[in-house]
Amino acid sequence: MKYLRSEFPVALALIILGVGFTLEHAAVEHGGAMLWGLLLVILAAIIGVAFRIAHHAEVLAMRFGEPYGTLILTIAAVSVEVVILVVLLMGEPNPTLARDTVFAAVMFDINGILGLAAIIGGLKHGSTKYNLDSANSFIAMLLVAIGVGMFIPDFVPESKWQLYSAFSIGIMAIMYMAFLRLQTVEHRNFFEYTADTDEEAHDLAHSPNALHVAVMLGAIVLVGLLSEVLSVLLDAGLAGSNLPKSIPAVLVALISASPEILTALKAAQQNRMQTTVNIALGASLATVLLTLPIIEAIALFSGERIDMALTPVQAGMLLITFLTVMNNLHDGETNAIEGISHFVLFAAFITLVAMGLI
Numbered sequence: 001m002k003y004l005r006s007e008f009p010v011a012l013a014l015i016i017l018g019v020g021f022t023l024e025h026a027a028v029e030h031g032g033a034m035l036w037g038l039l040l041v042i043l044a045a046i047i048g049v050a051f052r053i054a055h056h057a058e059v060l061a062m063r064f065g066e067p068y069g070t071l072i073l074t075i076a077a078v079s080v081e082v083v084i085l086v087v088l089l090m091g092e093p094n095p096t097l098a099r100d101t102v103f104a105a106v107m108f109d110i111n112g113i114l115g116l117a118a119i120i121g122g123l124k125h126g127s128t129k130y131n132l133d134s135a136n137s138f139i140a141m142l143l144v145a146i147g148v149g150m151f152i153p154d155f156v157p158e159s160k161w162q163l164y165s166a167f168s169i170g171i172m173a174i175m176y177m178a179f180l181r182l183q184t185v186e187h188r189n190f191f192e193y194t195a196d197t198d199e200e201a202h203d204l205a206h207s208p209n210a211l212h213v214a215v216m217l218g219a220i221v222l223v224g225l226l227s228e229v230l231s232v233l234l235d236a237g238l239a240g241s242n243l244p245k246s247i248p249a250v251l252v253a254l255i256s257a258s259p260e261i262l263t264a265l266k267a268a269q270q271n272r273m274q275t276t277v278n279i280a281l282g283a284s285l286a287t288v289l290l291t292l293p294i295i296e297a298i299a300l301f302s303g304e305r306i307d308m309a310l311t312p313v314q315a316g317m318l319l320i321t322f323l324t325v326m327n328n329l330h331d332g333e334t335n336a337i338e339g340i341s342h343f344v345l346f347a348a349f350i351t352l353v354a355m356g357l358i
Contacts, residue, residue: 054259100249118339121268138281154309
């Protein structure tokens, strides 16, 4: 009974799914408060399910230890992001949705999560330490992945986009498999820090791993179904409005980042900055290396190019973000001042979204 009570958000989401399917057409026709009210309820249900997915991933993460633990957490979060993104792409045409989602996810992960965690950890513990090799490895891979997937496409002519998409799918798959191998075998020590202490929280019942995997998979399917209703409501709400067109992308990034934010902040409070760095940079890298190939594959299959080239504002924000993170993560220690610098960039991102410039 205790276990069933803990899955209340999933059960509630199933009920909300039935209500959503029943009322979505009426909400679209009436618009106004009914439309946005139902949209917010669906969004809350998705976030609730995402937290349960993150919970089960966290149990598995603690059992397997680092770096496998953070890997499980990031893949679980990216799976939620990819499912929602694919569903939204099936709605009204939005050729920049994938690009804006990946960009927003990087802003949430690096500037939002890392910034807040560094502030909280710094205020409580002063300078918090992590393995410098992990930060350098993540940043090197991120720079190349974003360059290949989001900078270079701006210079690829329309007649050659299929060829470059096929190349980017293959090269990112190779990059991810290579990084996965190095992270878990040859350079596993890069992503560990000896002062970190793993906890056995959320694992008192010692339930079987298969159960957690099964619930995770079922919850991801539930997220996909809820996203179908969300897509219909979002398309109707944004049609003819003056709201920023990047709202769907920001919502997708927020849903996938919400559980990561709490996990990273908890780790920062416990002086486990290595876990925070692994989550923030690992989630960004997984988003780029896993999301972009899937979206490019969909584009090749449909024959319609998806715009992955960054806008000048997005390129500028990414440039400043990478200069800041390379300057801050250069000595194996982080503090509240460095956290503030990242959080200012995150605030700038939110402001630009509200102004409709991103």
